[in-house]
Amino acid sequence: MDALMLSRIQFAVTVGFHFIFVPLTIGLVILLAVMETKYARTLNPLYRRMADFWGKLFAINFVLGIITGLTMEFQIGMNWSEYSKYMGDIFGSPLAIEALVAFFLESTFMGIWLFGRDKISPKLRAFSIWMVALGTNISALWIITANGFMQNPVGYVIRNNRAELESFTALVTNPYAWYMFFHTVISAYICGAFFVLAISAYHILRKNELEFFKKSFKYALVMALFASLATPAIGHQYGTYVVEKQPAKGAALEAVWETGKGQPFHLIQIPDGENEKNSVEAISIPKLGSFLFTNDPNGKITGLKDIPKDERPNVPLVFWSFRIMVALGMFFIFATAYGAYLQVKNKLVDAKRYLKIMSYSVVLPYIAINAGWVVAEAGRQPWTVYGLMKTADAVSPLATSQIVFSLGSLVFFYLILGFADIYLLIKYARKGPAQAINVQKGGVKHVS
Template sequence: MDALFLARLQFAIVTVYHWFFVPLTLGMTILLALMETKYVRSGDETYKRMVKFFGTLFLINFAIGVATGIVQEFQFGMNWSQYSRFVGDIFGVPLAIEALLAFFMESTFLGVWVFGWDKLSKKIHLATIWLVAIGSNLSALWILIANSWMQEPVGYKLENGRAVMVDFLAVAANPSIRYQFPHVFFSGMSTAGFFVMAVAAWHLLRKKTHGELFSKALKWGLVYGLIGSALVITAGHFQGQHMVETQPMKMAAAEALWDTEQPASFSLFTIGDMKKREDVFSVKVPGLLSFLSCNNFTCEVQGMNQLQAEYEQKYGPGNYIPNAMLAYWNFRLMVGAGTLMLLLALYGVWLMYKKKDFRQHSRFLLFTVWALFLPYLANATGWLFTELARQPWVVFGLMRTEEGVSNTVPESWVMLSLATYTLLYAGLIVADVYLLLKYARKDPDEEETEQPETPAPSLVGVA
């Protein structure tokens, strides 16, 4: 194991971990804002209880999201200093704007929202959660603008071996962000929808109290989750087509398409030989990949072998084929999870439309509880796919990942940070899940216990 591998592993671990918490924040802040809007408009206390109940769960989740987000900003400098030197002129800008424009808004107004229930008028209080929702989604926008530049560098020139910005608007309106942001935005919606659905379904399965509140919550979750999962798939479809144009190798890897095909078939299941660069066994639907790539059943889709030859011409000798197995399976897990989510939400909304009582459909409720894993699976595999299948590039066509790693940081330091983050993160996820389960099981109007049952002893024995 060398420092490069460890730094990459670390980036994958801390980023995927961070991303377990972020999509829920993106979608949930909007959903809470909608619920609170309903409360303020109707005066119905049920919605206030709903906001408070799901708000507590959201905050338990948010705490780790924020705390682990700090690492994200620091690790570019710590583990990827050569990358930072190369891209700083461009990449630092959206990061700074994210902090100044979005983080301040999100954190400041969240503090006001949490502590301000009795200090502000209903309308002002409502405004604060909307500002949190806008702030958190703006932060997603700006960090994705930064990421888009790694996928599709625009608005720059190369000067003394560094990328220098020449057009800020081109960077901010990168073609890639137009597909990436909607995809992430709707993934947040679907995550939040499925989160609310799962908790509500669990309560309805118990058939105890608060049936009305949780039936309502389930409906909110379903509608929200349906819109989210339908649109995340739609956005993903267009993003895929854009990818075929700008990063054809990524699409070829996603489909395990070794050789150019016309028309191209879509692989349902493939076992390939990575060394020989060919399929061992596969099940394919003829023409479908052509359709997915360019909306007709007969167009040509480039294969990895042909792209490799083309890139060798363009960028010099080297291996330009990403790990096709990881790309292929991550892509399938993401698409599979997303499709299941859409089907489940459709079925639930159909039940809703038929005015069925959810409590009579315990199998649906049980599926809904377990379906909570689906958005998390899709979110993680989606990022793993898009980053892994861009390899060997850290900035597509401009900088290889191995050139970006810190040149003065010894392997032992990276090892140490990898080990300590992993340990700390493992401990935190235990505390997080414990608290989420504890608070998800509570009844919505149960007062939070104010005092420990036995008075805690003084921490320091000085009077």
């Protein structure tokens, strides 16, 4: 394998791992902030316990998110130095602004919220966690602004052998970035909400602290229902924009090979990249393909065959990632709508099978979100900045051995950290509030 492929694998591994922690942070912090606000308003100890218990899980996840984020800042320079030189004038400023506006805010107030526990008023606690929520969401905005430029470069001029900033306004009003931002951040709310739904379902099944977990379930359900409906709605608009701006990615989403108007949608389909066709197409719905792509049943879709071979992404990878994301998105709608029905009918506690399914579905948003990123990033290949710079021209002049070493050691340390994180989350989630919070307060067991 060459340095380019290894650098790409390393980027995929590290960004994928980072994106296990980030969506939960972005989603869960909103629920935490709501709980803290409720507590500050009512002083009902139930809300305080809710914030403490979910906050404990949040804190474990938060630190891993910070740590794995550092890798991203480092390796763009380490492994993609040609990219950094060529694009730095535009790509660097959103990152620097992200640090100045978002990272300081979330880290400083996270410290205040965690350690101010008993030192500050409930109102200030609520304020602190809202600042963390603001920080994490602004952080997503800036990093996606940077990524939006890679997807749909705007506001630049090629000068001095590099891309230079021409219009900051164009950069921050890039429609591609805004579609991505809302689609990504609201999907992160699904992740945060399903995390709370799953753990609450687990305890409701065992009739453990019913009041506590029914309330948690209810809060998360409201968020999950809203986010599950909003994510695909925005996703659809975003998709039609992708088709317009990146025809190759657009065609790969549904593996459309031939250009044409009024294209059907195949419910069952298996793309064959080598032979430039679909080996299976079944249960076809006429004109739906065009409608989904262009909002017009007779709309024209550019097929992959009309795009040069060396400018197409890996079609099966993009196609299957997209299908997985969409299928899971549908599941989220049904699961939350059914949950809302049970909630209204007051039948939740007895819906054993539903609760069981919900407790296992904690992993599904992670899969959906990462699949979505595969669509966005692998779908842009072979470009690193669409139409401007190919990934092959972006890589650092490194020796293969250097990247083997870095990739190997990163995977090794990530496995340690990943297992520690999952082990802790499962441990504290199972324990429930009574025990999990006590460990925090006591230092009950002293090991010297």
